[in-house]
Amino acid sequence: MKVGIAGFPRSGKTTVFNALTGQHAEVGGFTEPGKVHLGVIKVPDPRVDRLSGIFNPRKTTYAEIIFADFPAPHSTGADGQGGSALDTVTLTQMRETDALVQVVRGFADEVTGESPNPVRDLTNFKSELLLADLVLIEKRLDRLKKETGKEYERALLERCKQALDEERPLRQLPLTTEEVAAIAGFGFLSRRPLMVVLNVGESQVHDPMPAAVEDWLRAEALEGLLLSGKIEMEIAGLEPEDRQAFLDDLGLQAAARDRFVTAAYRLLDQISFLTTGEDEVRAWTIRRGTTAVKAAGKIHSDIERGFIRAEVVHYEDFVRHGSEAKCREAGKFRLEGKEYLVQDGDIIHFRFNV
Ligand SMILES: Nc1nc2c(ncn2[C@@H]2O[C@H](COP(=O)(O)OP(=O)(O)OP(=O)(O)O)[C@@H](O)[C@H]2O)c(=O)[nH]1
Ligand SMILES: [Mg+2]
Known part of the structure; x- marks a missing residue:
């Protein structure tokens, strides 16, 4: 920002x-x-x-x-x-x-x-x-x-x-x-x-x-x-x-x-979404109301262009359940499309194809 x-x-x-x-x-x-x-x-x-x-x-x-x-x-x-x-x-x-x-x-x-x-x-x-x-x-x-x-x-x-x-x-x-x-x-x-x-x-x-x-x-x-x-x-x-x-x-x-x-x-209507992994844990700033595909573009234009879907779990759910697998079991792990409106605290993995 x-x-x-x-x-x-x-x-x-x-x-x-x-x-x-x-x-x-x-x-x-x-x-x-x-x-x-x-x-x-x-x-x-x-x-x-x-x-x-x-x-x-x-x-x-x-x-x-x-x-x-x-x-x-x-x-x-x-x-x-x-x-x-x-x-x-x-x-x-x-x-x-x-x-x-x-x-x-x-x-x-x-x-x-x-x-x-x-x-x-x-x-x-x-x-x-x-x-x-x-x-x-x-x-x-x-x-x-x-x-x-x-x-x-x-x-x-x-x-x-x-x-x-x-x-x-x-x-x-x-x-x-x-x-x-x-x-x-x-x-x-x-x-x-x-x-x-x-x-x-x-x-x-x-x-x-x-x-x-x-x-x-x-x-x-x-x-x-x-x-x-x-x-x-x-x-x-x-x-x-x-x-x-x-x-x-x-x-x-x-x-x-x-x-x-x-x-x-x-x-200023800014929120953060998060990406996690062994390489990097990172917060990204976007304006509230940004779609998943545009949020992907924040990371890299290739991810925006080749966007397939967003795998989303909210931070609160993640820390409550302790892992992605547990979130999946609890139904807190969602697959979202291009138009999904990213929420503050969403942890997102983008699937894309270039
Ligand atoms: N008393 C007082 N003086 C201040 C304060 N903030 C800034 N000043 C003074 O106001 C003058 C201008 O401050 P700057 O920060 O340079 O103002 P600016 O808006 O960047 O000015 P330009 O870039 O020239 O447009 C300086 O002499 C500052 O010391 C404040 O909170 N209190
Ligand atoms: Mg100045």
């Missing part, structure tokens, strides 16, 4: 990125346009630990989240004056993600002295995503005028356009699996699952989400997480044994990183 960290200039994107990945990318220097920081984290998963204990494989691989920290252009943006905060390079890079996290500035900017205005930034960011999608759709519709026999696509794009005209992100538009596939190539940004991080000053980490932000999120059916990127970055930089004392000092339960990963999984 590749998660893009986006938002307006100086909202703390790079700071949050460092906090999550433990990297030391420069902050406060205005990240250069076009420069994307990439970082990978392993997703803690007790199921993988347990299965690894049972199978004793040569290799144990946790699911990974790749974070991409996007720069924002220098001179424009969160001023509400219509300046675009997302240039075309950034937009193209953002289309290559599975999900987006918007970092919203909740602290006063020390350099510009500007006080925070999260609702304004949320509203403007949303408009930017809608506009970026609208531009793509209009271009395509224009081209379709000259073509015949593309009624299906035209009608679908008209529906998308209408939603955008009504200021509804495409993620709110109910689409069939077929329709989703038909528009997948556009990489529409307002269809990406979105999570909001309100990045607050050090003194506000104990405050609840401000009511105005809460209302905005509810109206958009989005969830948000409040944290202080600056503090979290310091925590990430400490030796593990020093972290707890630091957290205790601040009266915090745990580093936001773990909360973030759990919330990101849930909010």
